[in-house]
Amino acid sequence: MTFAAAPDPAYALMRDWTQRWSDLESDLARLLLHPHADSNFCTRLQTLQQQAHGLLQLDPDASLYWLLQLAASTSIGYSSSHALVCWALSRLVAPSLDCSPPQQLSLAHAALTMNIAMTQLQNTLAEQPHEPSAEQRAAIETHAARSAQWLRELGVTDADWLHTVELHHEPQDDLDTPTRLLQAVDRYAAQISPRETRAGRCVTDSGRQAVVAHSQGAVNAIGHALLRTVGICPPGSFVRLEDESTAVVLRRTDRPDAPWVARVLDAAGTTLAEPTLIDTRLDGCGIAAALVTQTVRVRLNHARLLHLSRIALAH
Structure with a gap:
């Protein structure tokens, strides 16, 4: 099915979309690796958060597409990539859980900085070919x-920000909603990201872990809110369609199980010369299964796919 391109007021901003996100991720990585070297740490972090929020608001689906593609395709620079994925998921899900604007902002800052004391260790762990040593495990336990x-x-005085960071690995069920949400997105993002010792999981497995990690009350509801908000197969993930072809998810719809996708490989695994935009809500176009990113052998033209995503937005 062919969809015509309508005039897109955001086109000029989307042309350098991936570069803007990449630059922001690089700036965040430098800040998190050497936080004490910046005398204006709080101001710098808040500026980066505002820049990221501007991109997220411009197009949440394009943002998820790029951030999840980055997180699921490489273990290099894991810590900052993971922080941005957790940040984006928190930003998108928190309003549906009735978090107030101040709570949402504190949560956003917490998502970016929850692992600041082990940034380099996180990067090392993602790339080392063996399990953590006893010394590394001790650092993980106290991070x-x-x-x-x-x-x-570093000058942070926001009590909610500090509280959420300090408790983001505590297992108790009586934690406040922002902290429980951060725990859920932290688990979800960690599952989809590859390590040197393992491939990332597919998004349906990661989503299942987010929902069933705690089985009671509000904690379980947070996992469901995450899947309702970002979809069962969120933008940036790969799926196998009913016709056995492979597609990448571009944009959410009114159905969490039926996003817009772009077919990139045919049923034989051959790369298509031109990706095809598909609405999986249509009969015969549904998703058969989610795929692990590392199992899909294709070089994506992100600029073209983001353009198709904008076309889907107009339909």
């Missing part, structure tokens, strides 16, 4: 409290 302490030393 939440140390991250909160680092943030205090």
Whole structure:
């Protein structure tokens, strides 16, 4: 099926979309790796958060597409990539859980900085070919409290921000909603990201973990809110369609199980010369299964796919 392109008022901004996100991720990585080297850490972090929020608001689906593609395709620079995915998911899901605007902002800052005391260790763990050593495990166990302490030393005075960072690995069910949400998106994002020791999981497995990790009450509801908001197969993930072809998800629809996708490989696994935009809500066009990113052998033309995503937005 062919869809005509309507005039797109955001086209000029979308032309350098991936570069703007890449530049922002690089700036965040530098800040998180050497936070004490920046005397204006809080101001710098808040500026980066505002820049990211501007991109997210311009096109949430294009943002998810790029961030999840980045997170699921490489373990290089894991810590900052993971922080941005958790940040974006938190930003998108928090309003549906009735978090107030101040709570949403504190949560956004917490998502970006929850692992600040182990940024380099996170990057190392993602790329090392063996399980963590005893010393590394000890650092992992204490990183939440140390991250909160680092943030205090760096001038953070927002009690909710510090509270969420300090408790983002605590297992109890009586935590506040922002902290429980951060725990859910942290698990979800970690599952889809590859390590040197394992491939990332497919998004349906990651989503299942987010929902069933805690089985009672509001914690479980947060997992469901995550899947309702971003979809069962969110933008940036790969899927196998009913006709056995492979597609990449571009944009959410009114149905969490039926997004807009672009077919990129035929049923034989051959790369298509031109990706095809598909509405999986239509009969015969549905999704058969989610795929692990590392199993899909294709080089994506992100600019072209983002253009198709904008076409889908107009339909």
